[in-house]
Each structure stands twice: as structure tokens, then as C-alpha cells.
Amino acid sequence: MRRLSKTDANLNNDRVQGMRVLRRAVPYLWPDGQAWVKRRVVIALTVLLAAKLIAVVTPIFYKQAVDALSPDGSPATFLALGAVGLTLAYGMARLMEVGFNQLRDAIFAKVGQRALRRLAIETFTHIHRLSMRYHITRKTGGLSRIMERGVKGVEFLLRFLVFNMGPLMLQLLMIAGMLMYLFDIRYVAVVVLTIGLYIAFTFRVTEWRVKIRKKMNEQDTDANQKAIDSLLNFETVKYFGAEKWEADRYDGAMTQYEKAAIKTSYSLAFLNFGQSVLITSGLVAVMVMAAMEVQSGVLTVGDFVMVNAYMIQITMPLNFLGSVYREIRQALIDMGDMFDLLDQPSEVTDKPDATELVVNGGAVSLNAVEFAYDAERPILKGVSIDVAAGETVAIVGSSGSGKSTIGRLLFRFYDVTGGALTIDGQDVRDVTLDSLHAAIGVVPQDTVLFNDTIRYNIAYGRPEASEAEIVEAAKAAQIHDFVLSLPKGYDTQVGERGLKLSGGEKQRVGIARTILKNPPILLLDEATSALDTETERGIQTQLRAMGQGRTVITIAHRLSTIADADRIVVLEDGHIVEQGRHDALLAQSGRYAQLWQKQASEDAA
Known part of the structure; x- marks a missing residue:
């Protein structure tokens, strides 16, 4: 994985390596000596794979049901089921896909929450072990942000990277295989081209947006720090009648945040529209190809709706990919900051052979x-x-x-x-x-x-x-x-x-x-x-x-x-x-x- 540039949550000037962060996170999901955790992870991934297989097969039932309802459709088609039976099978497949996904979440919930708790308490404990020298040079608000964002980053990666991004790639490969098997290489070529352009556009625009987000979150951190500092010094503010001064100071930081947030919203609108153009173009291209072959008698109406169903299975995850790419990248950086904090050495520690202090008189x-x-x-x-x-x-x-x-x-x-x-x-x-x-x-x-x-x-x-x-x-x-x-x-x-x-x-x-x-x-x-x-x-x-x-x-x-x-x-x-x-x-x-x-x-x- 390539190195990730510094963005909003990265409070130092170093670059963050995504693969390093992922390697640090793996032990929390796959801990040594915790067989029950590993067992749950394996079962959850197995259930996930079953859900994806069902999702890829589901459009076939849809196609067969449509063909059975067509004027020239066969009364008994796939698996000797009629139109009603195929429709019920389609509904059952959809239900099983949702059910397996929910079962996966239920199985993995204990593993995910345990990992979050372990990471949070490890970070909290480590912060208390750091020296006085470290704490007097750190801003409490900034330190709490690192911990908060880092734990949330782990939660995000557990939810989206493990159970969405990886399975999404697998599902796209399976759909490409089905399109190749059921239709021909032209359909696969259009799909691959659409996905390639979509990913390239998303990544390029997101790189641009990261700079804007960086500015926005720097202002967010600054405003948060000013608010915490002011509230911690409530008495001093009152003593000097500085409520308006503090409010103006906080509003100044929020004004800068507002400007950056507006730019972020504009850039997000551009990203979403560009993604829609690419996805819609690919969808229309494939559907036009299928419609022409239906008119020429090469494909059935069922084939047309099946292609549409597969394209929807592709476009919906791509929309998802576009919306979470920045968040995934940001989560990696947030986690990097937290792991950097965990790597911060304690200046004062016990020697390996340290003994208990025995007080005889207290001299x-x-x-x-x-x-x-x-x-x-x-x-x-x-x-x-x-x-x-x-x-x-x-x-x-x-x-x-x-x-x-x-x-x-x-x-x-x-x-x-x-x-x-x-x-x-x-x-x-x-x-x-x-x-x-x-x-x-x-x-x-x-x-x-x-x-x-x-x-x-x-x-x-x-x-x-x-x-x-x-x-x-x-x-x-x-x-x-x-x-x-x-x-x-x-x-x-x-x-x-x-x-x-x-x-x-x-x-x-x-x-x-x-x-x-x-x-x-x-x-x-x-x-x-x-x-x-x-x-x-x-x-x-x-x-x-x-x-x-x-x-x-x-x-x-x-x-x-x-x-x-x-x-x-x-x-x-x-x-x-x-x-x-x-x-x-x-x-x-x-x-x-x-x-x-x-x-x-x-x-x-």
C-alpha cells in the first residue's frame, strides 16, 4: 500500500504508511492465544462469502422468472420451477443474502467490540504511563482527539475495510466472471472500463479534497482546543469579564472552519456528480448493448433484466466505494497517529529487575x-x-x-x-x-x-x-x-x-x-x-x-x-x-x- 499523505488528524508532519497501520491493527482482530476470537472471525468470513455467492446467483432467478412470464416463456424453467416458484426463489435468495449479512454482523460484533475496548484501554493506560515531560508539552484537547479519532478509525476499518471493501472486490470479480460466462467479453470490457475510470476519478479528486479536509479539520481541532481551554479556565474568564473575548476567539476559529467546510461541501458535490456521470454512462452502455441483442433475438427479456441486476450490484458498491474512500484513508491516518502515540516511549519506567520498595523507616x-x-x-x-x-x-x-x-x-x-x-x-x-x-x-x-x-x-x-x-x-x-x-x-x-x-x-x-x-x-x-x-x-x-x-x-x-x-x-x-x-x-x-x-x-x- 502506498504511503498516505498527512491530513487532518495527523498531528505531526510525518507521512503515514497504510500497510504499517494495518499490520498493527491485525493482532487486535487475530490475537494469539484467543481461539474463540479467531473462530468467530472465520465463521463471520464464511457467512460473508455465502452472502456474496447468493448475491451473485440471485439475478439468475430474476431472469428465469421474467422469461417464464414472457409470452414465449417456458412454463417450467430453471430447476423445474414455474414463474411463481422462481419469483419465490428470487425473494428467498434476497432474504438469505440480507440474513447472512446480519448474521455476519452478529457473529463479529463481540470480536469488534473487544478489539475496540482492548485498543482504547491500551492507549488510555499508555497515556498515563508517559512522563510528566510529555504531558506538559501536549495539549489535552489534541491528545484526546488522537485517542478518539484512532478508536473510531479502528471501528470504521472493521466495518468497511474488512467486511465491505474486501468482499466488494470479490463480488466484482465474481460478477465479471458471470458476465463473461453468460454473455461475452464486450460486457466485461465495458464494466472494467467503467470501474477503472470511476476509481481513477475518485482517487484523483479525493487527493485534491484531502487538502481541503486537512484545512477544515485543523480549524476544527483549533476551535475544539480553544473551547476546552476556555471551559477549563472558567473562573479566570469570569474574573476578567472575558466572556465576549472568549466567544469572539472561539467564533474566529469557527469562522475559519466554516469557510473550509463550505469548500469541502462544494468539492464533495463535484465528486458525487462526476461519479454519477461515470456510473450512469457505464450502466447505459451495457443496457443499450443488451437491448440491441434482445431486439435481434440473441438475448431474452430475462437476460436484459439480469444484466440490469448485475449492473446495479456493481454500481451500488461503487457509489459506496466513492463515499468511503476518503474515510478509509482518513481512518488509516487516524489509527497511525494513535499507534504513533502507543509507540511513544515512556521516559520513566521500571527496570527489568526492579524490586518492590521496602520502607523500614522512610529515610x-x-x-x-x-x-x-x-x-x-x-x-x-x-x-x-x-x-x-x-x-x-x-x-x-x-x-x-x-x-x-x-x-x-x-x-x-x-x-x-x-x-x-x-x-x-x-x-x-x-x-x-x-x-x-x-x-x-x-x-x-x-x-x-x-x-x-x-x-x-x-x-x-x-x-x-x-x-x-x-x-x-x-x-x-x-x-x-x-x-x-x-x-x-x-x-x-x-x-x-x-x-x-x-x-x-x-x-x-x-x-x-x-x-x-x-x-x-x-x-x-x-x-x-x-x-x-x-x-x-x-x-x-x-x-x-x-x-x-x-x-x-x-x-x-x-x-x-x-x-x-x-x-x-x-x-x-x-x-x-x-x-x-x-x-x-x-x-x-x-x-x-x-x-x-x-x-x-x-x-x-
């Missing part, structure tokens, strides 16, 4: 850690920090100093580029990601909740937890009484990203689910910096209680929240410039004291 050590998001801009430059089991260590510093990066490295969103990060002496790169993530509880600056109930969001920390455990976690986070005050209690929907709750309420739900997770290591990543002072004080009390008996690493912006930490580490430009307890650092009158005085002045102002 965390950074040994000369170096890291850079971009090789030309190092973030951490040989940072060494030892956090003893059960110790609370705060990491502070100005923006860009690298403090939040340490949290990401601990959770292994990224791997260190130099040095090592260990937990109880075990390098985090040598243990499984699942066991590492299970050992660390994170309370981020902005707790994002799922658009579900409060119960669901708390239970997310440990889905198998009982109702009593969920309530206990909520009490520990001091949100239980608030939940009970709501009309639906724990069944209250929190809205998308938790927008129905206040910042403090969201944060308490986040704390409750981390308490429920019960991890030995706690990472507080500026967990209260976005809250007001009163709410912050309340939540700080809960965080301190949650940290009892755990190793706690606090990444802080507001220094007043970490004054009671066992040790404070001050980062500056990727280096540790100071560390010690709050009072000792103030007494040094160094960088920490400068930061403290600056924040105190800002608070006083």
Missing part, C-alpha cells in the same frame, strides 16, 4: 543530585540532603531555585541526571514505580478533585477503604462536620476540578484522601500557599497531625508555615546555601533571614 537521601529539564539550563547542581526517618525537613528558596523539582524527583516524575535519590538506602530508580508511589503521600498546592462525590474523592486515596475508614479520614482532616452539613453529605458532587468547594474545603478533602492512603513518607508541596491566613492556620494544624510518625518533606513558599520544622534547607540557584533550625538560621543573618524579613515586611504592608 530519604539526596546524594549529589543533579537535574535539568533542559540540558542547557541545569536546575539542581549537586544537592545533598539527608532526611532521617520520622524527621520533618522543609525546603525553601526563591522561585526557580529548584525546591519543587526535588518533590518531582522523589515521586519519580523525572529521573535524576546525576547523583542518586534513595529511600532507606534503595535507589528510587531500582524499585517499581507502583511501590514507590504507594509509599509517598502528596498534598499539592492546588488540590484538584474529580468531578464526582466527596466520598469518591476521599476514597481515591485507598479505593478499597470502608465507609468507616473514609469517615475517620474526613474527621482527621476536620471536614467531616462540613460534609454532614451538606444536603447530600458524602454523596455531594464537587463539580469539575472541585469548583463547587472553596479552596480550604478542597484542600481538606485532599488531606483526607492522603490520610486514608496512610503513606510512610509525606510530601507537602506548598500545600497552603494559595490559602488565606485563617484557613492556612487550620490546615497547618491538620498537616502537623498527619505528619506525626512519618517522614515529612515540606516544600514551602510561606516561611511562617515551616518555622517549627526539624530542619530547614535553603536552596538558591540549584545549590544549598544554608540549613538548620529556624532560630539558628535567623541568627546567621544569611539568605533565610533575608527571605524571612522580606515576607514579614510584605505581610505588614
Whole structure:
């Protein structure tokens, strides 16, 4: 199969090879070790072949019935059936053809839906396995489009390529054989010429239309992205009274889409009319030839209607071919994008010999850690920090100093580029990601909740937890009484990203689910910096209680929240410039004291 040019759904600039895509799709239809799937596919194809054989034979009954009804027709013709019997046989053949086609769909339905589900879950799982670096450079709307279009592309190919295009070619060959056997080479020549011109015209015009479709779908993707971006940032839009701006921005994208869509409609009309001209010309040519031979006595009236029936069997699938060629091509490209996504390597993965993390106390050590998001801009430059089991260590510093990066490295969103990060002496790169993530509880600056109930969001920390455990976690986070005050209690929907709750309420739900997770290591990543002072004080009390008996690493912006930490580490430009307890650092009158005085002045102002 020739290489396919980039079109609307192909979000990179590469060309897509159709045969490569088909090879990738075959295992989903013909999986190893799944005998029942293969058995269903074989039975479905057998039933399909039977349907096509019946379709090719059906016009013969039609011809015989017409001849039997003619003034000079024989009272007993094909298989010794009369006109009524032949008509009934014709009707039965038509019914059997439809019945076999429906039976084929019923047999294959389970196989097709299973393939779609496997492909969808594989893609979904793989997306979650991709690194943080990949996700922060990808647009969510574009990523969801790749997945959506790819799965739909598989469904389309299952329906049309496997059960329509292949069988269509077989049916055309069988009809050509029947025309050769029953009539002569001239009929076959006209049919072949018609099909050849039709396919050449369809492919050529479709190639032209692809460029127009590409533009249209680029605008569709752009408009979709703008809509998603605007809705995700609903609050910001409201804050700045930017509803009209967002509407105009979206309308601008839709205007461009409208222009491209109109061009697409015009080109489609041209394609459909051209196809009709070619098909009708071929049909008329064959029918004229048959009519002349009927007049000369070479053919019967039954032969005339039989030729017409065969031509209809040819022209209808050709119409179908013309309408779905672009979609088949597009489906291959959409699937290519999805398979490219599946081929995208995960930056952070388990080693083949990775072991489970064994937490004895939860001691965390950074040994000369170096890291850079971009090789030309190092973030951490040989940072060494030892956090003893059960110790609370705060990491502070100005923006860009690298403090939040340490949290990401601990959770292994990224791997260190130099040095090592260990937990109880075990390098985090040598243990499984699942066991590492299970050992660390994170309370981020902005707790994002799922658009579900409060119960669901708390239970997310440990889905198998009982109702009593969920309530206990909520009490520990001091949100239980608030939940009970709501009309639906724990069944209250929190809205998308938790927008129905206040910042403090969201944060308490986040704390409750981390308490429920019960991890030995706690990472507080500026967990209260976005809250007001009163709410912050309340939540700080809960965080301190949650940290009892755990190793706690606090990444802080507001220094007043970490004054009671066992040790404070001050980062500056990727280096540790100071560390010690709050009072000792103030007494040094160094960088920490400068930061403290600056924040105190800002608070006083």
C-alpha cells in the first residue's frame, strides 16, 4: 500500500504508511492465544462469502422468472420451477443474502467490540504511563482527539475495510466472471472500463479534497482546543469579564472552519456528480448493448433484466466505494497517529529487575543530585540532603531555585541526571514505580478533585477503604462536620476540578484522601500557599497531625508555615546555601533571614 499523505488528524508532519497501520491493527482482530476470537472471525468470513455467492446467483432467478412470464416463456424453467416458484426463489435468495449479512454482523460484533475496548484501554493506560515531560508539552484537547479519532478509525476499518471493501472486490470479480460466462467479453470490457475510470476519478479528486479536509479539520481541532481551554479556565474568564473575548476567539476559529467546510461541501458535490456521470454512462452502455441483442433475438427479456441486476450490484458498491474512500484513508491516518502515540516511549519506567520498595523507616537521601529539564539550563547542581526517618525537613528558596523539582524527583516524575535519590538506602530508580508511589503521600498546592462525590474523592486515596475508614479520614482532616452539613453529605458532587468547594474545603478533602492512603513518607508541596491566613492556620494544624510518625518533606513558599520544622534547607540557584533550625538560621543573618524579613515586611504592608 502506498504511503498516505498527512491530513487532518495527523498531528505531526510525518507521512503515514497504510500497510504499517494495518499490520498493527491485525493482532487486535487475530490475537494469539484467543481461539474463540479467531473462530468467530472465520465463521463471520464464511457467512460473508455465502452472502456474496447468493448475491451473485440471485439475478439468475430474476431472469428465469421474467422469461417464464414472457409470452414465449417456458412454463417450467430453471430447476423445474414455474414463474411463481422462481419469483419465490428470487425473494428467498434476497432474504438469505440480507440474513447472512446480519448474521455476519452478529457473529463479529463481540470480536469488534473487544478489539475496540482492548485498543482504547491500551492507549488510555499508555497515556498515563508517559512522563510528566510529555504531558506538559501536549495539549489535552489534541491528545484526546488522537485517542478518539484512532478508536473510531479502528471501528470504521472493521466495518468497511474488512467486511465491505474486501468482499466488494470479490463480488466484482465474481460478477465479471458471470458476465463473461453468460454473455461475452464486450460486457466485461465495458464494466472494467467503467470501474477503472470511476476509481481513477475518485482517487484523483479525493487527493485534491484531502487538502481541503486537512484545512477544515485543523480549524476544527483549533476551535475544539480553544473551547476546552476556555471551559477549563472558567473562573479566570469570569474574573476578567472575558466572556465576549472568549466567544469572539472561539467564533474566529469557527469562522475559519466554516469557510473550509463550505469548500469541502462544494468539492464533495463535484465528486458525487462526476461519479454519477461515470456510473450512469457505464450502466447505459451495457443496457443499450443488451437491448440491441434482445431486439435481434440473441438475448431474452430475462437476460436484459439480469444484466440490469448485475449492473446495479456493481454500481451500488461503487457509489459506496466513492463515499468511503476518503474515510478509509482518513481512518488509516487516524489509527497511525494513535499507534504513533502507543509507540511513544515512556521516559520513566521500571527496570527489568526492579524490586518492590521496602520502607523500614522512610529515610530519604539526596546524594549529589543533579537535574535539568533542559540540558542547557541545569536546575539542581549537586544537592545533598539527608532526611532521617520520622524527621520533618522543609525546603525553601526563591522561585526557580529548584525546591519543587526535588518533590518531582522523589515521586519519580523525572529521573535524576546525576547523583542518586534513595529511600532507606534503595535507589528510587531500582524499585517499581507502583511501590514507590504507594509509599509517598502528596498534598499539592492546588488540590484538584474529580468531578464526582466527596466520598469518591476521599476514597481515591485507598479505593478499597470502608465507609468507616473514609469517615475517620474526613474527621482527621476536620471536614467531616462540613460534609454532614451538606444536603447530600458524602454523596455531594464537587463539580469539575472541585469548583463547587472553596479552596480550604478542597484542600481538606485532599488531606483526607492522603490520610486514608496512610503513606510512610509525606510530601507537602506548598500545600497552603494559595490559602488565606485563617484557613492556612487550620490546615497547618491538620498537616502537623498527619505528619506525626512519618517522614515529612515540606516544600514551602510561606516561611511562617515551616518555622517549627526539624530542619530547614535553603536552596538558591540549584545549590544549598544554608540549613538548620529556624532560630539558628535567623541568627546567621544569611539568605533565610533575608527571605524571612522580606515576607514579614510584605505581610505588614
